[in-house]
């Protein structure tokens with residue numbers, strides 16, 4: 156703690172206890188950097204010395220969450236440091252809370268990328284993140300009169316204590332201009348660029364500290380700046396700065412905007428240039444590239460890596476086409492994250508050609524060769540459907556599959572649906588490339604850090620080895636009939652619920668009953684995730700209570716941001732808040748029914764909500780949610796899942812046992828059948844079910860104050876547009892499944908037993924195992940032994 160004092164003096168010329176909490180946080184952070192700095196350098200030195208194969212995970216989003224507590228935990232010094240802080244009269248929790256949560260992502264995709272970086276370091280894999288240092292993260296969400304209001308997320312207003320600017324590693328990115336191809340003496344073509352618009356990419360490195368491995372990997376985020384020494388006016392500077400200024404607040408629709416295209420090329424080109432520089436420091440033979448480098452494309456946003464790597468190998472390394480292509484395919488791999496055809500990214504050819512003329516030429520040549528190679532065997536129709544260029548668009552998902560040696564979905568069902576629907580034609584051509592890699596979470600953040608009461612209870616029974624190997628959680632099964640343990644489990648949950656109740660009261664001014672069942676749905680607001688179905692469930696309970704029925708008390712907890720331009724999702728948010736208002740203020744029901752919609756959902760809020768959940772709502776329309784990961788976090792802390800047979804829910808059910816999950820709803824086959832045969836009639840559901848009829852009417856008849864236009868919009872979607880996400884079709888079975896949980900709640904031990912079944916089965920969803928499988932099946936890298944242990 157001596158160094159902490161010195162750091163406080165050095166940074167702020169004052170005693171630790173005189174500093175603001177933010178300043179204390181900074182002093183502690185500098186002290187922690189002292190602990191891992193050597194390990195960070197040693198990890199790099201060792202990788203260079205041993206020539207370890209490097210994995211580069213390219214992702215347009217990362218959501219690491221706050222890093223201080225996680226760094227301390229992973230370094231193995233959390234308890235010691237906390238004790239030291241307390242001795243000095245400081246509150247560790249308050250210091251942790253002074254850290255800004257970097258919201259450099261929208262949701263699951265970005266969180267997964269960060270979980271993978273944590274896991275790669277924790278299993279001793281050489282894994283690097285490559286992304287964008289957005290100046291503003293995902294908007295901060297407020298509710299005003301029940302409406303979502305978006306405020307800028309100025310997350311860098313306080314110094315970011317973990318990042319290091321690496322000016323000496325900056326590279327130049329070229330946009331626009333013209334390309335001239337000039338024949339070289341050896342017959343190859345030299346690409347000469349004229350009138351390009353150049354931008355400097357400066358890397359900022361953040362350490363990814365492995366869990367007690369001594370490994371510290373790197374997340375590299377790039378910032379756009381003007382190239383020094385070139386004349387620039389203010390307008391130019393603003394145009395350059397814009398490239399890394401904002402995160403697109405939409406992860407599911409390819410907003411066809413040029414700025415997004417610029418962003419994608421920016422971090423892809425910067426990443427590949429820096430990989431090549433590093434590779435060439437150690438190797439002269441380019442054909443060794445796939446032996447030492449794996450580049451992973453997280454969803455299609457970095458898919459132009461196929462084109463950029465080709466460009467560098469062809470134009471700068473002067474390889475011939477076939478060799479460049481062989482190396483590119485062998486180096487790249489691609490994960491698909493969506494089943495929605497409309498969410499597959501495409502770029503208008505004209506826009507792409509204007510911004511990236513050389514890449515467009517290369518895309519054209521890949522397209523030409525692809526068609527020539529496969530036309531005979533598979534026919535014009537099939538080849539036309541999936542060639543990189545079609546309908547005037549460059550189709551990034553198809554390009555990614557064609558240019559990668561491995562393609563995967565993120566849960567068993569999703570991977571099957573890729574092969575049979577979304578990427579069916581490419582599966583016909585490249586069946587050997589496809590695999591499934593079910594997503595994962597980091598139990599360190601979600602259990603060890605977020606749920607200390609549970610973690611300590613587990614320690615007291617099976618010791619600490621589960622903290623490194625979560626498969627050992629299986630050993631908890633021996634307590635499934637141990638009343639004392641089951642009651643202790645319920646007590647740990649109650650402690651978490653009391654903590655969340657305080658957050659809710661502080662944020663919403665709403666006092667909730669911690670003894671009630673906490674029914675949680677936390678995720679981006681999207682029609683396919685069906686928060687609306689959950690709202691209908693609340694209205695069903697409301698009507699029943701109004702009629703005098705008795706129900707066990709429930710508190711419904713929501714967290715959800717809607718993309719600012721997504722009007723339907725915003726209407727649902729307004730409805731959720733209006734229903735919350737109505738229910739919470741109605742003394743006839745609010746003893747048994749409360750609704751808490753916490754604003755500004757993100758990793759930090761998730762850490763407060765997840766451990767307090769009794770029920771995990773995973774109610775997407777079957778066949779729409781690729782995997783889900785909140786389902787995994789929530790099961791790991793003992794919530795019982797109320798779910799459709801979608802995404803990873805199916806695997807969670809398999810792991811925890813059928814009884815440990817409440818399932819309902821149409822299967823993905825039934826949905827597909829109804830869609831193909833157009834046999835679904837939402838209006839018929841509405842007419843046939845009096846409760847449902849009443850609930851749909853409530854949207855527009857003034858029963859729910861303040862939702863006139865939103866209620867009409869939602870009703871129109873349900874009845875006039877035939878309910879695209881089958882909310883009405885699944886309503887009755889949803890309510891039935893939810894009512895079964897009411898019955899179970901009456902028996903606390905039976906409940907705890909199922910919670911335990913979930914916790915004990917959650918180990919397989921650790922992202923440590925996910926990255927090990929990627930390493931084995933896709934990247935051809937093995938986890939190493941811990942450096943220290």
Ligand SMILES: *Cc1c(COP(=O)(O)O)cnc(C)c1O
Pocket residue numbers: 261262263264266677678679756757758761782783784785786788
């Ligand atoms: C885990 C997580 C998600 C993903 O949730 P899903 O329910 O799987 O969509 C999104 N946002 C945050 C902040 C998360 O922590």
